[in-house]
Amino acid sequence: MALTFQIEARSGGARVGRLMTPHGEVETPVFMPVGTQATVKGIGQEALEELGAQLLLANTYHLMLRPGHETVARLGGLHRFMAWERALLTDSGGYQVFSLAERRKVTEEGVEFRSHLDGALHFLSPEKAMEVQQALGADVIMALDECTEYPAGPERARESLELTLRWGARCREVSNQQSAIGSQRRQNRGPSTARSFVPQGGTRSRSARDDKQKEQALTEQAFTEQALFGIVQGGMHTELRRESAERTVAMGFDGYAIGGLSVGEPRELTREMVAATLPHLPAERPRYLMGVGTPEEIVEFAAQGVDMMDCVLPTRAGRHGLLYTSEGRINIKLARFAEDGGPPDPNCGCRVCARYSRAYLRHLYVAGEALAGVLNTLHNLAYYLDTMRAVRHAIKLGNLAEFLSGYRSRNLSSPLAVPGEDPA
Amino acid sequence: MALTFQIEARSGGARVGRLMTPHGEVETPVFMPVGTQATVKGIGQEALEELGAQLLLANTYHLMLRPGHETVARLGGLHRFMAWERALLTDSGGYQVFSLAERRKVTEEGVEFRSHLDGALHFLSPEKAMEVQQALGADVIMALDECTEYPAGPERARESLELTLRWGARCREVSNQQSAIGSQRRQNRGPSTARSFVPQGGTRSRSARDDKQKEQALTEQAFTEQALFGIVQGGMHTELRRESAERTVAMGFDGYAIGGLSVGEPRELTREMVAATLPHLPAERPRYLMGVGTPEEIVEFAAQGVDMMDCVLPTRAGRHGLLYTSEGRINIKLARFAEDGGPPDPNCGCRVCARYSRAYLRHLYVAGEALAGVLNTLHNLAYYLDTMRAVRHAIKLGNLAEFLSGYRSRNLSSPLAVPGEDPA
Numbered sequence: 001m002a003l004t005f006q007i008e009a010r011s012g013g014a015r016v017g018r019l020m021t022p023h024g025e026v027e028t029p030v031f032m033p034v035g036t037q038a039t040v041k042g043i044g045q046e047a048l049e050e051l052g053a054q055l056l057l058a059n060t061y062h063l064m065l066r067p068g069h070e071t072v073a074r075l076g077g078l079h080r081f082m083a084w085e086r087a088l089l090t091d092s093g094g095y096q097v098f099s100l101a102e103r104r105k106v107t108e109e110g111v112e113f114r115s116h117l118d119g120a121l122h123f124l125s126p127e128k129a130m131e132v133q134q135a136l137g138a139d140v141i142m143a144l145d146e147c148t149e150y151p152a153g154p155e156r157a158r159e160s161l162e163l164t165l166r167w168g169a170r171c172r173e174v175s176n177q178q179s180a181i182g183s184q185r186r187q188n189r190g191p192s193t194a195r196s197f198v199p200q201g202g203t204r205s206r207s208a209r210d211d212k213q214k215e216q217a218l219t220e221q222a223f224t225e226q227a228l229f230g231i232v233q234g235g236m237h238t239e240l241r242r243e244s245a246e247r248t249v250a251m252g253f254d255g256y257a258i259g260g261l262s263v264g265e266p267r268e269l270t271r272e273m274v275a276a277t278l279p280h281l282p283a284e285r286p287r288y289l290m291g292v293g294t295p296e297e298i299v300e301f302a303a304q305g306v307d308m309m310d311c312v313l314p315t316r317a318g319r320h321g322l323l324y325t326s327e328g329r330i331n332i333k334l335a336r337f338a339e340d341g342g343p344p345d346p347n348c349g350c351r352v353c354a355r356y357s358r359a360y361l362r363h364l365y366v367a368g369e370a371l372a373g374v375l376n377t378l379h380n381l382a383y384y385l386d387t388m389r390a391v392r393h394a395i396k397l398g399n400l401a402e403f404l405s406g407y408r409s410r411n412l413s414s415p416l417a418v419p420g421e422d423p424a
Numbered sequence: 425m426a427l428t429f430q431i432e433a434r435s436g437g438a439r440v441g442r443l444m445t446p447h448g449e450v451e452t453p454v455f456m457p458v459g460t461q462a463t464v465k466g467i468g469q470e471a472l473e474e475l476g477a478q479l480l481l482a483n484t485y486h487l488m489l490r491p492g493h494e495t496v497a498r499l500g501g502l503h504r505f506m507a508w509e510r511a512l513l514t515d516s517g518g519y520q521v522f523s524l525a526e527r528r529k530v531t532e533e534g535v536e537f538r539s540h541l542d543g544a545l546h547f548l549s550p551e552k553a554m555e556v557q558q559a560l561g562a563d564v565i566m567a568l569d570e571c572t573e574y575p576a577g578p579e580r581a582r583e584s585l586e587l588t589l590r591w592g593a594r595c596r597e598v599s600n601q602q603s604a605i606g607s608q609r610r611q612n613r614g615p616s617t618a619r620s621f622v623p624q625g626g627t628r629s630r631s632a633r634d635d636k637q638k639e640q641a642l643t644e645q646a647f648t649e650q651a652l653f654g655i656v657q658g659g660m661h662t663e664l665r666r667e668s669a670e671r672t673v674a675m676g677f678d679g680y681a682i683g684g685l686s687v688g689e690p691r692e693l694t695r696e697m698v699a700a701t702l703p704h705l706p707a708e709r710p711r712y713l714m715g716v717g718t719p720e721e722i723v724e725f726a727a728q729g730v731d732m733m734d735c736v737l738p739t740r741a742g743r744h745g746l747l748y749t750s751e752g753r754i755n756i757k758l759a760r761f762a763e764d765g766g767p768p769d770p771n772c773g774c775r776v777c778a779r780y781s782r783a784y785l786r787h788l789y790v791a792g793e794a795l796a797g798v799l800n801t802l803h804n805l806a807y808y809l810d811t812m813r814a815v816r817h818a819i820k821l822g823n824l825a826e827f828l829s830g831y832r833s834r835n836l837s838s839p840l841a842v843p844g845e846d847p848a
Contacts, residue, residue, distance in 0.1 A: 042794035067787045083779045341499050355507045363491045370466035
């Protein structure tokens with residue numbers, strides 16, 4: 001296994017764990033801020049460190065198109081490129097191909113699509129998704145899946161599930177072969193060689209041969225250190241979810257993701273599908289619920305035993321002037337905050353709440369100032385990361401049930417308790 | 425005098441000084457980052473502190489329109505509103521009225537104009553400019569002037585100069601009267617009363633009477649602690665510049681600004697006008713050159729004896745991907761930086777240069793990421809503030825001439841040595 005995962009405490013289905021990655025340990029349950037284009041929008045990496053983020057997600061689709069995975073590889077991989085020394089996870093690119101790209105054509109081999117940026121033709125196969133993610137060099141990479149659309153009847157969901165399983169097997173195969181090659185080469189050359197090829201400084205003086213050597217070394221390094229996660233599909237059908245989970249687990253991945261949720265279904269159905277899937281994932285491996293969710297949801301799913309989650313909500317909402325607080329969600333642009341000298345969240349210790357007022361944040365937002373998005377995003381990330389910290393603490397102390405009931409009553413009392421959804 | 429100014433070292437016409445403001449000391453020559461709407465675009469106040477900024481400029485015109493100076497006063501003044509405990513300077517609003525506002529009508533009384541935001545009718549007189557700036561409560565405030573347009577013949581420049589002098593006298597008069605009243609009231613009540621009225625936290629529990637008391641107290645505090653600077657005009661006519669300087673000085677301000685420059689004239693003319701004005705400003709008072717300039721210019725003008733400067737160049741250029749470096753100005757969006765793993769400026773120790781590569785900054789810019797503007801601006805401000813720090817150091821060491829010749833040769837060797845101008 002490329003990834004060691006130790007479970008340190010349990011409370012019901014929930015657990016506190018420790019993911020050991022080549023770029024440091026990650027305490028779980030963990031919320032991963034989304035750094036789509038190798039940046040969490042508006043936030044410097046030093047601020048993310050200060051917030052205590054241990055693991056970021058970056059999007060393979062975006063980075064493959066711009067600046068290009070070969071460019072990132074030549075610059076020493078994604079960690080070095082974005083100057084982030086802690087852990088990284090990349091998705092397979094599949095989700096964005098299905099949601100952003102134009103003129104998609106799905107075949108057994110993979111997906112042909114046109115870039116949303118310039119219309120250029122691209123092809124993403126399981127092997128290509130692996131190649132790109134290996135060039136990027138994140139600590140955790142994802143198998144290519146087909147994200148089943150919602151709604152999808154049982155036949156369509158089954159078809160999609162089977163394709164995802166075949167693609168997953170091809171990704172697993174690439175990873176196995178390369179692990180073997182990498183391991184063999186490392187034995188021949190000693191373990192430290194690969195790392196020493198990471199380029200330092202500018203590129204002007206490098207010859208083509210140097211470049212080739214470096215790329216090969218970097219690729220080998222990636223092969224042998226990247227953990228590969230499989231993805232469970234099955235639409236909104238509990239029986240298919242179970243089957244997908246069991247057959248994915250049978251392939252032996254380093255961790256397992258629940259995909260195909262948060263695609264427009266009612267949240268009750270999301271919860272049902274998660275509950276139908278989790279029991280069929282091995283307890284000793286990390287479980288990753290993709291693209292979820294609100295603060296309430298990340299708490300609930302962590303309580304059910306999910307170890308990893310990611311979502312654009314805290315960052316996207318921040319850019320739109322929505323703040324998650326201990327008193328519910330607030331819309332900072334409302335006139336009632338114009339002369340409110342109090343902190344955004346009176347119970348938050350983040351650098352934004354410690355220094356700035358609601359009145360100032362409202363002014364920045366209304367005046368169209370860039371600092372509005374920066375400060376709102378910083379606070380929202382602090383709120384999400386603090387929430388997960390509190391969940392881990394409650395699991396360790398064994399009072400998760402108490403924490404949950406307190407958290408539910410506090411947040412559900414707000415008229416905006418479930419952000420991003422219609423009141424209905 | 426509301427402002428103590430101590431000169432600590434001299435080298436030719438240049439001097440190192442210390443401005444003592446109610447919000448801390450400011451070492452001069454100083455470059456003031458521009459915080460137009462009570463924010464230096466994209467940069468948090470903690471980052472400005474880290475950069476060593478001691479004095480920021482904010483724009484009265486913008487703040488008067490949004491969020492409104494009464495709102496800022498009710499929230500405890502501009503320092504508290506924007507959570508900046510160091511020194512602040514506000515301009516009079518005149519420059520923006522002449523450059524941004526719509527349908528201006530200038531009379532002896534003042535300027536009628538329509539807001540560029542919503543077309544609402546406003547009137548700015550010398551008395552109103554004082555009232556607004558006193559409500560904002562910056563440490564240094566500016567008399568209302570008419571910024572003479574370029575080009576302006578001697579008659580027009582004379583007319584504008586005379587209006588500026590009359591407006592300056594009215595500002596001086598407001599300030600004198602209020603100083604007297606404030607000083608009288610302070611004697612009656614003891615000096616600590618005014619400060620104790622600064623509102624803490626939210627505004628919901630305050631009664632109308634409380635509000636009134638607080639506002640009055642804040643206003644008095646401002647009256648007695650704000651330094652007022654007069655502004656020299658005179659177009660591009662050396663004789664008028666001299667006359668304007670002498671007659672402004674005769675009114676007895678806390679400091680003197682050179683206005684009406686950087687309005688489209690050739691830079692040679694700017695230098696000529698500064699040189700024609702400086703000898704007529706008292707050596708013992710701070711001299712402020714408004715709206716200037718490039719890194720080369722701030723060094724040159726500091727060497728001639730200018731103590732304070734402000735300019736949007738480092739911040740605005742940063743948002744457009746232009747970086748000031750020790751090797752000249754670079755345009756980060758150029759393809760040649762796409763795989764340049766070196767720091768933006770190899771001789772800079774700022775947090776951007778210490779962490780990120782040119783390749784990453786280029787990616788952020790090309791990808792339209794908010795972090796591009798943030799990081800570019802941070803570096804440019806660091807470059808400007810470091811440049812001024814180096815100038816102060818050279819003056820103290822008595823080797824300013826050497827520093828200047830080194831600085832000139834280094835920067836002029838770059839094809840982009842004079843940013844913001846045509847090569848001609």
